[in-house]
Amino acid sequence: MSALVHVLVPFILCVAVANTGLFDQVSVDTNYEHYAERALPHLPAFLAMPFNCLVNAGYTVVGVYWLHLRITGLGPERDLHNAKDVFALMALLYGPVQWTRLATLRRAPAVLDQWFTLPIFAWVPVWCGAVARGWSGGRALAAEVCSLLSYSLALVHERGFELALAVHIVAAVHAASSLQRAHGDSVSLRYFALAALACVGFVVLKLLDHALAQWWPFQRLTGHFWSKICDIIQFHYSFCFLTHIAQRTQTAHKRIS
Template identity: 65%
Template sequence: MSAVVHVLIPIALCVTLANTDIFDKVLVDVSYDHYAEKKVDDLPAFLAMPFNCLINVGYILLGIYWLFQRLSDCKDSRPATYTKDVFALMAVVYGPVQWVRLATLRRAPSVLDQWFTLPIFAWVLVWCNVIVNGWSSRYALMVESCSFLSYGLALCHDRGFEVALGCHIAFAVYKGVRAQMSHGDKMSMRYLLLAVLSCCGFVALKLLDHTLAEYWMFQNLTGHFWSKVCDILQFHYSFCFLTRLSESAHKRSL
């Protein structure tokens, strides 16, 4: 229950702020022309772009799956379980946010889609810190606060969000490598590499959405769709990596 409250309170605050005029100048795409997948007029709005809409179910299923996964050999480690549950709930929430964005093309869901991406990456830093140094409420609050506030860069420049996201990705990879060096093994290294490769695919395929659509194999299942597949895989392998390290850290403490 505490993990649910942890996720819902910031979400409620962000939703409230996103529906004010604070972010009216933030550059977000509110047109189907932004996506290479063609809109199907005969379908309802929540399936306007069938593949890009339905892929969001993957985030929900992934989050639910990891919510019910218990950390083997870590049953008494509440901080590791708590951080896992928060991360899983973030995945559950993120899918519907993206889906609402595509279904409505309103500014508020578009802002939330960008904004929620940042604390998801930031939570990797928190989990890595739990593995290496143990739980610190002060550290978690500092990281999350800085992450949410960093979206303010989008108010300062049209590419402010991209800058903030790039920094979040870099910090997440850095903390992951540091945790791997201190607590990892060959299996965790494999998961780390797969997570990083999935992240690269997520970024590259999203940026190349329209370029790839020139080729027949990317005209229905577009680059944006496959970028979301990579994003889900990135989530999954991050879970695999961090839970593996959590188990290793617990064994060493014994």
């Protein structure tokens, strides 16, 4: 229940703020020309770009899977399970937000699509810190608030969101690599490498969406589509990495005690 409250309260707050007009000056794309996949006008709006729409269900699948997966070896306390559940709920909600953006082409869902990306990446350092040093509600709250507020950079500069996202990605990779060096093994290293590779694919394929569309393999299943596949894979292996190291650290603490 605490994980649900942790995610839903800022989610509802952000939805409300995004619909006030505060971010009317933020540079977001609200037309199909932004995507290389061609819209099919004979299909309903929620399937106008079938592949880029349907791929968003993958986030919900990953979220539901990890939300219901009970991880053994995390000790009697709920803190690490709650950290996992928060991340899973973020994934579960992120898919519908992106799908709504494509279905409506409205500004508010486009803003939310960008905005929610930031606390998702910010949760990786929070979870890493909980595994390495124990849970701290204060650190988690501070990280989430700072992450949400960082979207205000989009009001200051046309590329403000991209700058905020880059900082979040670097912070997530740094936290995960530090945790790997301190507590990881060969299994967690493999998970980390796969998540990092998927993150690179997520960024590069999205940036090259239109450039890749000149090639036949990317004209139907476009770079943006494969970017989302990489993002879903990134989510999954981030879960694998963090839960595996959490189990290792908890087992080591039990042996010491």
